[in-house]
Amino acid sequence: MLRFLWRRFLAGLATLLVALFIMYLLVNKAIDPLADLRESTAPNKAQLIEQRIAQLDLNTNVVLRFFSWLGQVATGDLGTQWRTGRDVLDLVGSAIVSTLQLVTASTLIALVLGIAVGVVSALRQYSSFDYGIIFLSFFLYSLPSFFVAVLLKQWGAIGFNDFLRDPTISTVAIVVLTLLGALVWSLAVGGSPRRRLQTALVAGAATGGLLVYLQATGWWDTPRIDPVLLTVFGLAAxxxxxxxxxxxxxxxxxxxALVMVVLGLVLQQLMGPVFDAVAPSNLSLAALVVVFVAIGWGVGVLLAGPDRGVSARTGALTALVMVLLVVIDRVMQVWPPYFEVLRGRPIPTIGDRTPNLGGNYWVGLLDSYTHLVLPTISLILISFAAYTRYSRGSMLEVMNQDYIRTARAKGLPERVVVVRHGFRNTLIPLATVVPIDVITLIGGAIITENIFGRPGMGRLFVENLQQADIEPVMAYLLITATLAIVANVVADLVYAVVDPRIRLDA
Incomplete structure (x- = not known):
C-alpha cells in the first residue's frame, strides 16, 4: 500500500508540474493584460503601459515567470489579483466554499437516486418501467445545462413563487398526481397483476393522502415536518x-429501525427548546447527527440476533434519516418570517445568499438552502441520467454472472442475491467514475454557476480569465489539477476496497 501511494505521489507530482507549465504558457498566450490600455485615449497612455509592464513583470521571459510563480506557490502564497490587490488565497477560499455546498448536495442526491433507479431498472429489464427510465435518462443527458437552468428559473423560481401567493392545489392536480404516483410505483415494483394492483392502491393512497393533508393543514404557508409527518416518513424509511x-x-x-423512529420523535420534542435557547453551529449540528447515528448503531447491536451487522446498519440508517428530518423541520420553522422579508419570493434565481438579510443561524441556513435549490436541481438532472445508465449497465452485467446463478440455485432469497451478491459488484465501475466526477464539479460547474450567479470556482476562473489576471486563473488550475490527481488515487483505493481481487501492492 505504502509503495503504491509513494509511486502514485511521485507520478502525480511530475504530472502536476508538467500540466501547470503547459497551462501557464497557454494562459499567458491567451490573455493580454495591456488590452484596455492599448485602447485607451489617456494622454499618459505610454506611461501607464510601462507601469503595468513593470507591475506584472511582463518583460521577463514567460518560462522564468512560471518558475517564479511556482516558487511563490511553494511558500504558500498564491499571489494577488492585480486589478484589485486582493489576496488570491482569500478569493479561492470563498469560491471553493460556495462550490462545495453545491457539489455536496447535488452529487449525494444524484448518486443515491441514480443508483437506486438504475438498479431497479436493470431488475425490471425490458419492462415498461425500464423503457421509461431509458428514455428519461437519454432525454435528461442530452439537455444542455444552460437550457435546464433557464427552464428552472422560469418554472422552478418564478412559477413556484407565483404559486406561493395562493398555494392551493386543485382537485384535478391531486387526482393526476395520485394516479401518476400509483402508476410509477406499480411499474417499479412489478410482479403479477395482483401485486401491481396492490402496489398501485397503496402508493396512490399514500400520495393522495399526503397531498390532501398538506392542503388541509395549510402546509405551504407554514411548512414544517410536524410529529404526524415525521411519524409517517419515519415509518416509511x-x-x-x-x-x-x-x-x-x-x-x-x-x-x-422502529425504535429509532420513536427516538427520533423524542429528539424532535427535546431539541426544540434547545435549538431556541442555544445558538447552534454547523459543527454542533454535525455532532448531533453523528451522535444520533451512533445511538442507532448501538440500538441495532443491542437488539441484534446472530447477524449484528445487519441490525446495526439498519438502525444507523434509520437514525440518519430521522435526525436529518428533525434538523430540516427546525430550519423550516423560520419560513414565515423569511417569506415575509423576501416579499413572497423566497426562491432566488441568482447568488448564494441574500445581501443584508440579518436574522439568526436558522435564517441564514434556510437562505443558503433556498439559493441551492435551482442550481442543485440543474446538476442533479444531468448527473442522475449518467449514474442511472452506469448502474443499470453494471447491474445487468453482474446479474448474468455464474455466481449469481449459483446463489439462486442454492435457494437464497432474491433480496439476498440482489443486495449481497449483486449490488456490491455493481458499484465497482462507479467506484472509478464518481470520485472523478466529484472533483470535476469541485473545479466548478462553470455554466451553472454563471447562469445562477454563484460565486464559485467556475465563475472565479471565467471572470479572471476575461480580466486577463493570470494568478487567480493559475490558482484555479493548480487546485483542480491537484484534485484530479488525488481523485484518480482515491478511485484506485475505492476500487480495491470494493473489489477484493484487486491488490495495490501487486
Whole structure:
C-alpha cells in the first residue's frame, strides 16, 4: 500500500508540474493584460503601459515567470489579483466554499437516486418501467445545462413563487398526481397483476393522502415536518431500509429501525427548546447527527440476533434519516418570517445568499438552502441520467454472472442475491467514475454557476480569465489539477476496497 501511494505521489507530482507549465504558457498566450490600455485615449497612455509592464513583470521571459510563480506557490502564497490587490488565497477560499455546498448536495442526491433507479431498472429489464427510465435518462443527458437552468428559473423560481401567493392545489392536480404516483410505483415494483394492483392502491393512497393533508393543514404557508409527518416518513424509511438491508422477516432489524423512529420523535420534542435557547453551529449540528447515528448503531447491536451487522446498519440508517428530518423541520420553522422579508419570493434565481438579510443561524441556513435549490436541481438532472445508465449497465452485467446463478440455485432469497451478491459488484465501475466526477464539479460547474450567479470556482476562473489576471486563473488550475490527481488515487483505493481481487501492492 505504502509503495503504491509513494509511486502514485511521485507520478502525480511530475504530472502536476508538467500540466501547470503547459497551462501557464497557454494562459499567458491567451490573455493580454495591456488590452484596455492599448485602447485607451489617456494622454499618459505610454506611461501607464510601462507601469503595468513593470507591475506584472511582463518583460521577463514567460518560462522564468512560471518558475517564479511556482516558487511563490511553494511558500504558500498564491499571489494577488492585480486589478484589485486582493489576496488570491482569500478569493479561492470563498469560491471553493460556495462550490462545495453545491457539489455536496447535488452529487449525494444524484448518486443515491441514480443508483437506486438504475438498479431497479436493470431488475425490471425490458419492462415498461425500464423503457421509461431509458428514455428519461437519454432525454435528461442530452439537455444542455444552460437550457435546464433557464427552464428552472422560469418554472422552478418564478412559477413556484407565483404559486406561493395562493398555494392551493386543485382537485384535478391531486387526482393526476395520485394516479401518476400509483402508476410509477406499480411499474417499479412489478410482479403479477395482483401485486401491481396492490402496489398501485397503496402508493396512490399514500400520495393522495399526503397531498390532501398538506392542503388541509395549510402546509405551504407554514411548512414544517410536524410529529404526524415525521411519524409517517419515519415509518416509511424504517420499512424501506429494513426491506433492502435485512428483509422485513428480520424482526430484530425492523425493531431497531422502529425504535429509532420513536427516538427520533423524542429528539424532535427535546431539541426544540434547545435549538431556541442555544445558538447552534454547523459543527454542533454535525455532532448531533453523528451522535444520533451512533445511538442507532448501538440500538441495532443491542437488539441484534446472530447477524449484528445487519441490525446495526439498519438502525444507523434509520437514525440518519430521522435526525436529518428533525434538523430540516427546525430550519423550516423560520419560513414565515423569511417569506415575509423576501416579499413572497423566497426562491432566488441568482447568488448564494441574500445581501443584508440579518436574522439568526436558522435564517441564514434556510437562505443558503433556498439559493441551492435551482442550481442543485440543474446538476442533479444531468448527473442522475449518467449514474442511472452506469448502474443499470453494471447491474445487468453482474446479474448474468455464474455466481449469481449459483446463489439462486442454492435457494437464497432474491433480496439476498440482489443486495449481497449483486449490488456490491455493481458499484465497482462507479467506484472509478464518481470520485472523478466529484472533483470535476469541485473545479466548478462553470455554466451553472454563471447562469445562477454563484460565486464559485467556475465563475472565479471565467471572470479572471476575461480580466486577463493570470494568478487567480493559475490558482484555479493548480487546485483542480491537484484534485484530479488525488481523485484518480482515491478511485484506485475505492476500487480495491470494493473489489477484493484487486491488490495495490501487486
Amino acid at each position: 424504517a420499512a424501506g431500509l429494513t426491506l433492502v438491508s435485512a428483509g422485513l422477516q428480520n424482526r430484530r432489524a425492523l425493531a431497531s
